[in-house]
Amino acid sequence: MNYELICSKVIAVTRLTGNFIRKESMNFDAGAVEFKGLNDMVSYVDKNAEKLLVRNLAKLIPEAGFTTEEETINSKGAVYNWIIDPLDGTTNFIHGVPTYSISIALYEEDKPVVGVVYEINRGEMFYSYKGGDAYLNNKVIKVSSRPGLSDCLLATGFPYYQFEKQAQYMQLLSEMMQKTHGLRRIGSAAVDLAYVACGRFDAFFEYNLNAWDVAAGAFLVQQAGGNILNFAGGDEFLETREILATNGLIDGEILEAIKRSFKS
Template sequence: MDYELLCTKVIAITRLTGNFIRKESMSFDAGAVEFKGLNDLVSYVDKNAEKQLVKNLAKLIPEAGFTTEEKTISRKGEIYNWIIDPLDGTTNFIHGIPTYSISVALYENDQPVIGVVYEINRGEMFSAYKDGGAYLNNKSISISSRTSLSECLLATGFPYYQFEQQEQYMKLFAEMMRSCHGLRRIGSAAVDLAYVACGRFDAFFEYNLNSWDVAAGAFIVQQAGGKILNFEGGDEFLEKRQILATNAKIDQEILDLMEKHFNS
């Protein structure tokens, strides 16, 4: 398979759906919001964006399966599977905060081969394909070169449901704040990961995320030279629903703090 050509086609499809979301944001009525669960919001924009993505991506690989956030389709492909978040940062979108994105990943035999994250309002298209490196608007990107946590800017997400580990997590936050340049919470995990890939953030960590939140962004980080781990330092970040993305230079410092405050 020509991954580079396929990635180019995925970018075009993603940009088209991004145009739809941008247009809808101009007249969006917050009264159209539905609740999937505690603090878990969805709108017709999410659902229609997902349908557009599925329809167009299905043309590229008809036999491929889909895992999607809004579950407008759910089927398992034998070899190829798309993992899609049509609007990562729905809460931002609903409240008029201009940081949200589309996340599209393609897995081949359970391994990522394409990742695309489109930060819609800034028009920033992050992409990667197998053995091809990582890109922002077609220009090559790479992770940061900082080697000490004290020099770094980190990103995270706050738990908005399943609060059982909130106390430990807040203790971890407190020490992180004293150990680095700062912590940022943007509200879109896909964007956080993309920012690690291009060196804006030096690391990102969060738990209780789903595969559609992180599949594309994690692959882009890896192709940019970064490292993706769970909170114990293992590779099973999707299975554990814990993700630590770093520039591959500060991961041990962060893992030591996680062991002290979160994993103990």
Template sequence: MNYELLCNKVIAIARLTGNFIRKESLSFDDAKIEYKGLNDLVSYVDKTAERQLVKNLKKVLPEAGFITEEDETENTYNQPFTWIIDPLDGTTNFIHGIPTFSISIALYEGSEPVLGVVYEINRGEMFYSYKGAPAYLNNKEIRVSRSSNLSQCLLATGFPYYQFDKQPQYIQLFTEMMQKCHGLRRIGSAAVDLAYVACGRFDAYFEYNLNSYDMAAGAFLVKQAGGQLHNFSGGDEYLQTREIVASNGLVTQEILNTIKKHFN
């Protein structure tokens, strides 16, 4: 498998669908919002974008299965390759006219991630990597930050928006984290948060109640850029446990120790 060639094709596919999403954002009618659940929004833009991505990715790798957010394709598992796709990560931002949303595409070979692309649409920033390569932003190699103490760090996170049973612990965690670092940011797109860790804008990112399509591509970028990935317990099963701590590797233990005080 020529992963570099495949990655170039995926980048072109992401850019094409990104053009569609950007165009729709200029005239989006919020009367077309649908609700999948409490505060869980979707629109025709998400669904159309997903169909476009699936159609074009099938052309470049017909033997691959899919895990997608909107289920606009017959999701297939246990294939030699699996695409994990979020066609519009940051739907709530998109609907409200906040210009931070992205396309997230990861490819797994068996249980191993081998390719990741995150396209931050409005800034035109294409983050990508593939097996055997470093991580890149618009053709320039990127690395995680070198901050070695939380007091030097800018962190990213996400807020619970429908699973509120852990909200009290999370607020306590926010309070402690805010006192230990330069600040906490909540952008509203997990894929972008992870891409920003990969390029050193954020020193670390943590969140729970995520799905695989939220973090698969971005997590791969962090790994390829020299970072570390864990769940809240410090294990490696972040996709399975639906919680992630992504960092530059230098502040991992300090963050995990703080999280463990509030989550056990």
């Protein structure tokens, strides 16, 4: 398979869907919101954007399966599978906060081979493919080279359900606040990971995320020279639903802080 060609076609599909989301944002009615669970919202924009993505991506690799957030389709392909979040940052979108994205990853034999994250409002297209570099709008990107936490800016996400670990998480946040340039909470994990890939953030950590939130962004970080780990330092981040993305230089410091905060 020509991964670069597939990636270029995914970018075109993503732009088309981004145009739809941007147009809908101008007259969006917050009353048209449904709740999938506690603080877990969805709108017709999410669902229609997903249908648009699926329809066009299916043309690229007809035999591929799909894992999608809104479950407009879910199927398992023998070799190829798309992992899609049509609107990562739905809460931001609903409230008119201008940071949300489209996240698309293509897996081949359970390994990522294409990743695209499109931050819609700034028009920033982050992408990579197997055998290539990571890019932002056609420019090669790399993770940061800052070697210690004291010079770093980190990103995270706050739990909005399953609050059993809230106390431990707050302890971790407290330590990171004191040891870094600061913490940011943008509200789109896909964007957070893309920002690690291009060096704006030096690390990102969060738990209780799903595959569609992180599959594309994690691939971007790895392609840009960074590391993707779970909170135990292993690489099973999708299975454990814990992710730590770093520039590869500050892993130890953050993992030690996580261990202190989440010790039993």
